Amino acid sequence: ALAGGLGLGRAALPEEIAAWDKDVRPDGVGLPVGSGDAIVGEEVFADKCAACHGDFAEGVDNWPKLAGGMNTLNRDDPLKTVGSYWPHVSTLFDYINRSMPFGAAQTLEPDEVYGIVAYILYSNDLIEDDYVISNENLAAFELPNAAGFFVDDRETTEYAQFSAPACMENCKDEVKITMHATVLDVTPGDPTDGEGAPAGASGEGGAAPAAAEPE
């Protein structure tokens, strides 16, 4: 152990650690005792989640879609949901338990969270509606994209190529413009003076093109 010598701070009490340390790991460490199925979960979801995420977890307006998009990850516009993208059910429990509903986080009981987790899995056609998710079996449940992630490999796949000596002269024969931002016309106009605003700015509320979320 590293040796501290300042003598600052005080010992954290078990109740304090329990109140704040709620994270859940893929192996299930951190799960509270509890259980729920999609039948119970549907009621909670309808009451507390569906206004944004839709009755079937399909998403309302621009709010996140939690279900669907299976086998779209290699397409131009992948739909990344719990069912199509997420690797671990533990993350679903952990995130809902700590940060949902949006605007009223940390108001759900463990059994409600298990129920919502079950309902989202059910909405992704991954379980039957009476399948009970609990602290006993949650970690063992494998999501479709569990094997879909690999650790950052830029050192081997990019670094060598991108650290070659840079060309300074006669680097290409011809240069053509292949795409213009003003064609899309989705940049907000200058809110203060209009002068010097990006050409063709359309202002707010225009039709959104296929765009990455700024996450």
Add this chain to the structure above:
Amino acid sequence: MSNEPLNDKAMIGTTRRGFLAATAATGTALVANAASGATPDPLITEVQEWGSGLGDGVDANPYGLPIRFESDVVRRNVSWLTADVISSINFTPIHALDGTITPQGCAFERHHSGAIELSKDDYRLMINGLVDTPLVFTYADLERMPRVTRTFFLECAANTGMEWAGAQLNGSQFTHGMIHNMEYTGVTLRTLLEEAGVQPTATWLFVEGADASSNGRSIPMEKALDDCMIAFKANGEALRMEHGYPVRLVVPGWEGNLWVKWLRRMEATDAPVESREETSKYTDTMADGTSRKWTWVMDAKSVVTSPSPQMPITHGNGPLVITGLAWSGRGAITGVDVSMDGGKTWKPARLAAPGTEMALTRFYFDHNWQGEEMLLQSRATDSTGYVQPTKAQLREVRGENSVYHNNCIQTWWVKPNGEAENVEVS
């Protein structure tokens, strides 16, 4: 006032004949020159109000804001990017700034459940998990620890992310403005973790904020003990509320999402938590549908901030300052090259100061512009030898769906009338 007469002294590196040819090409400049040459400038010959009356007293602004003429130098958001403004992003007006330090008041924000108000009195920091003694610190405790001051950039992983599939947003503020660069004062994580006594089995550190989103992330203990710090001061003063007041995490060179704001807990663990922010988000999908995870480092990158779509050339032909920013999460910027022909030829720019590790570097390229069309690019090189790639090079490896970590070379098409546009080139 801004239309100062051009004269030979202002023309660097050009001949009288070249100057005449250039001014002849822009009729308005010629007229303005003639007029200003023939008529005394009333701003000089007439006593102005500010030269006669009185200005504000010293008690007018206990904490001042920029003068009203700079009201365009503000954060902006793009409403269609997110479902609402709470879990959302805004953009630093990098097009209008110079130097390297970002004024806090216009430094970009990214929240997942809004900017919370947390007082120093209410603040608590917990260290738990695989430590000898789980600890709770008050804010006052943190101020008594040995302090460090360092300057780093914070770049959102998604900066330039909307540009993966093409040229989309028209302005460096929007394409590259999810970034700020501040001088932070605080305490190293090593100091904090030593107080609790991290056990040898602790290979990861899970960090989370006090806000509803928590923004929990897993950091390898090696990085945590290397150069991470908590900060309670930025650019000399307390953090702004929207930047994590009173305490945030500083993770040099790594994606902004890891810089947890309103930091409330650090847990030493023997495995990553694989939280929402490192599974659903901040994972980078390749063309084949598999995804990189734990893409922490922000690679070398640069952008010309002026001229740019929000900063058209309005002064006519002659001396033009081409300037921009470069940075790398791998180390220090050692050079920036500028191209005016879309990458056919490159020339080294001048660094305002030698690059420092994982911080913004300002570059200048002094050009004598004669109204020619330019395809303006900048290309950064860092101390590891990494050279900023083109978007085509990145797409070849990653496809177009990786959302994050777009550090490609940016092209501005500067037209003969001085306007600039975000374009892609072959």
